[in-house]
Every structure is written in C-alpha cells, then in structure tokens.
Amino acid sequence: MAQRGHIGELRIGLMGSLSSGFLSDLLGAYRFSFPLIDVKLEEATAQANAAAVLNGRIDAAFIPGNPRLPGCRAQILWGEEIYVALPDAYPTRTHQPFSLEKLRNETFLVTADGPGPEIEDYLVRQLSSPGFRPRISVQHVGRENLLNMVAKGFGITLTTKSALGAVYPGVQFQRLGGDEGTVISSVIWLESNQNPALKFLLDMGLDRARRQDRWAEHTIAPQPT
Structure with a gap:
C-alpha cells in the first residue's frame, strides 16, 4: 500500500508562503492525489532545511537558489517575482517596477528565522557599497x-509573489524590476532516500x-560526500 501511495509519511521543509503560487498548488494537488499520506511541514531557514535533509530528518526541502549539497540531488522547479511590501501611505507610481537602489535608505524588516536570513543576505549583496550597508532590523516575529x-x-x-494570495490591511506590494526582481526555487533530497511518498x-x-x-530542464546531480 505504501508503494502505491495509499499510506505513508512525507516530511517537507519550506520557507515561503503557501497562500498562492507554485508550491501552494503543488502541495494542494499532492494532498488531493494522495490523501492518506501524512504530510509534515516544517518552516525554517534554507540552511536549517538543508541540514535536515542531509541528516535524514526531513525527506525534501524547497529552498531558493541552485544548491549543491553532498549526496543530494536538486531540481529547479520555478521562478518567482520579488515584491517589496510598503505602507499604503508610501508614494508609488502605478504599475512601475521598483528599484532596490531607490529604497537603499529605508529600514528593511526581516524575520529572525524562515526566509529572514536569506532576505538579509540578498539585501546586503544588492545594496552594500564602500562605506554603506543597508539598515536591516531583525524581528523575532x-x-x-x-x-x-x-x-x-x-x-x-x-x-515573493506567492505571499500576495493573502490580504494585509495597510500594506501595498510593488514588484521589483530588472535582474534583481526574480528568485528561483529548488527542491533538494538525498539521493539515497527511497521513500515512495517522496x-x-x-x-x-x-x-x-x-x-x-x-x-x-535544470537538475543538479549529487555531489561527492
């Protein structure tokens, strides 16, 4: 029964929103097709999820980027537009993509876990220059x-765009333009994992x-252990 998907357990790590988007649709379709498989979700940073895959605590993780981990396979599944969340009172030009450079003097809020550390790294890479680092406020919420x-x-x-499936009063979302405005996401798993549910x-x-x-078309083969 397990081999046919009638029973079993699947442990998944993630860090993005499930309100809409590729991952939301995928998990919904999976639940519909295999209702008796017990799916366990764990939200954490990309680093923590990758470590959990490596030690076998979870079966797979959905994380941003194109990771290369020892003994693991990785598959790029989707690309997603990046949005900036602003107060409703913030002046904007309708339908005009935002540039991070124009926001460099703002205070950026990030969570201490989940996608927060990756967002912080992204902001530092994109905005830092000699004598300047973006103002980042880490929040434990x-x-x-x-x-x-x-x-x-x-x-x-x-x-990311997947978060736009929920309504947040007092917040507007504006798309980032250019090369900085898209992030790819992959699923990673141990090559040796034989879980049929996976x-x-x-x-x-x-x-x-x-x-x-x-x-x-982009699959990453397992790296040497």
Whole structure:
C-alpha cells in the first residue's frame, strides 16, 4: 500500500508562503492525489532545511537558489517575482517596477528565522557599497506580524509573489524590476532516500514545472560526500 501511495509519511521543509503560487498548488494537488499520506511541514531557514535533509530528518526541502549539497540531488522547479511590501501611505507610481537602489535608505524588516536570513543576505549583496550597508532590523516575529509592522510604518520588507494570495490591511506590494526582481526555487533530497511518498511528490513537481516553463530542464546531480 505504501508503494502505491495509499499510506505513508512525507516530511517537507519550506520557507515561503503557501497562500498562492507554485508550491501552494503543488502541495494542494499532492494532498488531493494522495490523501492518506501524512504530510509534515516544517518552516525554517534554507540552511536549517538543508541540514535536515542531509541528516535524514526531513525527506525534501524547497529552498531558493541552485544548491549543491553532498549526496543530494536538486531540481529547479520555478521562478518567482520579488515584491517589496510598503505602507499604503508610501508614494508609488502605478504599475512601475521598483528599484532596490531607490529604497537603499529605508529600514528593511526581516524575520529572525524562515526566509529572514536569506532576505538579509540578498539585501546586503544588492545594496552594500564602500562605506554603506543597508539598515536591516531583525524581528523575532512571523510573516503576518512583520507585515503588520510594515503597515504601522516601522519599515519595509521583501517578499515573493506567492505571499500576495493573502490580504494585509495597510500594506501595498510593488514588484521589483530588472535582474534583481526574480528568485528561483529548488527542491533538494538525498539521493539515497527511497521513500515512495517522496517519489510521488518529485514526479508531480517535475511534471508541473515542465508544463509551466523552462525551469524543469535544470537538475543538479549529487555531489561527492
């Protein structure tokens, strides 16, 4: 029964929003196709999720970028637009993509866990210059309260298009333009993992990626241990 997907357990690490987007649709379709597989989700940083895959604590992790980890395989599944979350009172030009450079003097709010550390690294890479580092305020709150802080004027933050599936009063979302405005996301798993429930998820994810766009052509083979 486990081999046919009727029973089993699947442990997944993630760090993004499930309100909409590729991962939300994938997990919803997986649940519909395999309702008796017990799916356990764990939200953490990309580094923590990768470590959990390596030590076998979780079966797979969905993380940004194009990771190369010993003994693991990786598959790029989708690309997602990056948005900046601003207070409603912030002056904007309708339908004009934002540039991070124009926001360099703002205070950027990030969470202490989840996607926060990756967002902080991204901001430092994009905005730092000799004698200047972006002003980043690390908050020990979840995504919802971080956006509530944006609404109250404590600062701004970055998110991805998948977060736009929820409504946050007092917050507007503006797309970033140019090369800085897209992030790719991958699924990683141990090459030695034989969990049938994982194979079903990987097959479904790859099929969806192939039907949507070009990302499915990029597979990373396992690295030497």
